[in-house]
Every structure is written in C-alpha cells, then in structure tokens.
Amino acid sequence: MKTYIKITIGLLVAIFLTFGYLQFSPKTTKTEVNIYPDSVKKLSSLELGEVILFLMPPKDINFIDWGYLSNTKILWLDDSYKSTNTPQGTYNSRNGLIRVNVMGNVSTVLKKQTVELAWSVIYESYANPKFGVEVITIKPGTDDSDGSCFGSTTDNCSFNPIKSFDFAKIKYRQICKSSEKVGYQLSAEGKKTIKAAWINSTGSGGTSSWVELYMNPNKDDICGE
Secondary structure (H helix, E strand, O other), X not given: OHHHHHHHHHHHHHHHHHHHHHHHOOOOOOOOOOEEOHHHOOOOOEEHHHHHHHHOOEOOOOOOOXXXXXXXXXXXXXXXXXXXXXOOEEEEEEEEEEOEEEOOEOOEEEEOEEXXXXXXXXXXXXXXXXHOOOEEEEEEEOOOHHHEOOOOOEEOOOOOOHHHHHHOOOEEEEEEEOOOEEEEEEEOOOEOOEEEEEEEXXXXXXXXXXXXXXXXXXXXXXXXX
C-alpha cells in the first residue's frame, strides 16, 4: 500500500513539473511584438543585407516592371504605381512596407511606448512608367508623417550598410563619394551587377540614412545628384 502511495505521489509530481515546463519554457512562450504600423506584425524581420540581396535583379532579368516581387516579403500599400506631378517632372512610385534590422538593431518610434518601426520599399521612376522601375529605395520609417524615422521620438534611423553587405555575401566596391552619398557597385551570385548609393541626411532633428538601388547598370554619376 505504501509503495502504491509513493508511486502515485511521484506521478503527480512529474505531471505538475511537466505542466509547469510547458507553461513557462522559452520554446512555448510567445513574445508579443509591438510595431508601427500594426499591419506589418505578421512579417518576419530581415537583415538589411538580405533585403538588398532579395531586391537585386536576377541575372536573367533585363526589365523591372511595377509588379516585380509583388507576391513576396513586402506588404504593398499601392496596388500599382501612382503618378505625381513635381517640378522635376512626373514622379511614378509604388510603396510597400517591410520589417528590417541592421545586424540585429531595429528602428524605433515612440507611440506611448517605444515600438519597432517598419521600413519602406519604394519603386521609383521619372521616366514613362511603361519603361518600368528605375530606382528601388530602402529606408527606415513609413511614408506617412506618423511613421517618419527622423527626430527626437525615433531611434536607429541612420546606419552603415557595410557589415550587412558582408552578412549577405554581397560583393561591393566603392565607386564614388560626396558629402551625403557613397556609391557602390554591388554583385552577388545569381544576381545582376548593379550600382547603389548609401545616403546620409543630417538636419536639426538628427540623421537618417537610406539605400538606393539603381536598376540601370549604365547609370553614371550617382554621387553627383
């Protein structure tokens, strides 16, 4: 009888410990991610180098249309391109959102609490839209004023992409430099060699950075603009 009682108590203790492990084990505990805007919460965070590699055109693609990578890791805000009249001419663009980290660091914004801030992916062109996308811009923050990555309520809005290039095994060569821009030639296995610019803008509210990928490999003087 005593043996039976001991076995029963042992089983109850084992069940209790197992239940406690399942409740509090790191493998089963889900961490709530606070991010602005909330719509990108379902996306996985990608390192900046992975995003650049993902957006670089494959070697066998010579034309980047407005539907390029539409069904992928980007949450598109625009159905297609939209056109806006500017002093420089008609500006065509398509905006999407993505979650990005730079070697583990995320951009943040104060929304009562400090939360992760999404990044923008923007397809751009000043040419006739039938000729496709000329530039792909990757930058911290969103297109609306509430999500702008600049000023005292935001953090990690500026970055250096060099370690991210290495992380994604992107080969890079500096080809020019100006006060705000550093131009690179980028290449990677299976990808078309392209030119890119890392841009830093400094003002009274702080510094912000972004990357521009140029789809035309023959584009000249990317640091002079």
